[in-house]
Amino acid sequence: MSEGQRVAIVTGAARGIGAATARRLAADGLAVAVVxxxxxATKETVDAIAAAGGxxxxxxxDVSDRTQVEAAVQRVAAELGAPAVLVNNAGVLRDNLLFKMTDADWDTVMGVHLRGAFLFSQxxxxxxVEQKWGRIVNLSSTSALGNRGQAxxxxxxxxxxxxxxTLAIELGPYGVTVNxxxxxxxxxxxxxxxxARMKVDFEALQKHAESEIAVRRVGRPEDIAHTISFLASEGASFVSGQVxxxxxxxxS
Structure with missing residues (x-):
């Protein structure tokens, strides 16, 4: 491990927001575990970071499996260094209206999003805590405000x-922020x-979304990566417990 180089773990980092976040944190100077x-599936992201000098x-x-999660964190600590930043990004969709939603639809989504964040954070x-410095960033969504077909x-x-x-309250005294x-x-x-699930043309969906968004464009994974980069930074040490x-x- 390079002297002073912090280590980040990003889950669900093979593509999308996770991949963009992993690349951004590497550009910020962190060593990154791409989970x-x-x-x-992580090869493309890992290769992109290496090609850029990171x-x-x-x-x-499997983020919902305690044994695999604990083994993953141990491997990161051994091969890259003790993790100081964790981005709980891994996610899956099992969309359905309530009356059609199966137990498996419910359990799979809870397992990846909630149990996964719990296990990796723990x-x-x-x-x-040992380093007296840390950053945890969890990926929520505007869907938290309610979205048809996504109970x-x-x-x-x-x-x-x-x-x-809750983690912000518990871990704050140890120099760890959680957002x-x-x-x-x-x-x-x-x-x-x-x-595709909605049987809507993706381009048409984006056009509709643009008309509803104040800044009149849809978001890119890099938009989220920029915000995570700030929350993971030294300068964000007084920002915690925020969504x-x-x-x-x-x-709202």
Whole structure:
């Protein structure tokens, strides 16, 4: 480990917001563990970081599995260094209206979003507390405010806000801040999948979204990565327990 180089873990970092965040944190000078359910899926992000002169490690782990999560954090600590930044970004969709939603639809979404954030935060905070410095950023969503067909996802993303605020209280005395970023409409594979589920043309969906967003454009993964970069920085040490909506306009 380079002297003084901090280490970040980003979950769900093979693509989309996670990949953009991993690349941005590497550009900020951090060594980055790129976590996804299949280690092979992390190669593109890891290679992009290495090509730009950064240090990265691809790690495969099911975020909802305690044994895999604890092994992943141990491997990161051994190969890159003790983690100081954790971005809980891993997510899945199992959208359906309430009357059609299955137990598996509910449990899978809760497992990845809520249990995953719990397990990774619990494993990583030990290292942060020892260092007396840490940053945890959880990915919420504007869907936390309610979204048709997403009772599971909305509940999980709202739950992450309460989780964030509680961890901020518990870990604050040890120099660890905990915040949440709640993206609005961001162009990713996941939003494309949502459009397909709705049987809506993705380009048409983006055009409609642009007309509803105050800044008159849809979001990009880099928009979220910029905000996470700030929250992970030294300068954000007095920002904790906050939910920042990055949605091109006001949300409440």
């Amino acid at each position: 996804d359910i299949e280690e092979s 240090r990265a490690l691809g790690v495969g782990a 494993a990583a905070q030990k290292h942060m 599971n996802y909305a509940a999980a993303k709202a739950g992450l806000q309460g989780f964030t605020k 949440a970023v709640a993206p609005g409409f961001i162009v990713t594979d996941m939003t494309a999948a949502t459009a 920042i909506y990055v949605a091109g306009g006001p949300k």
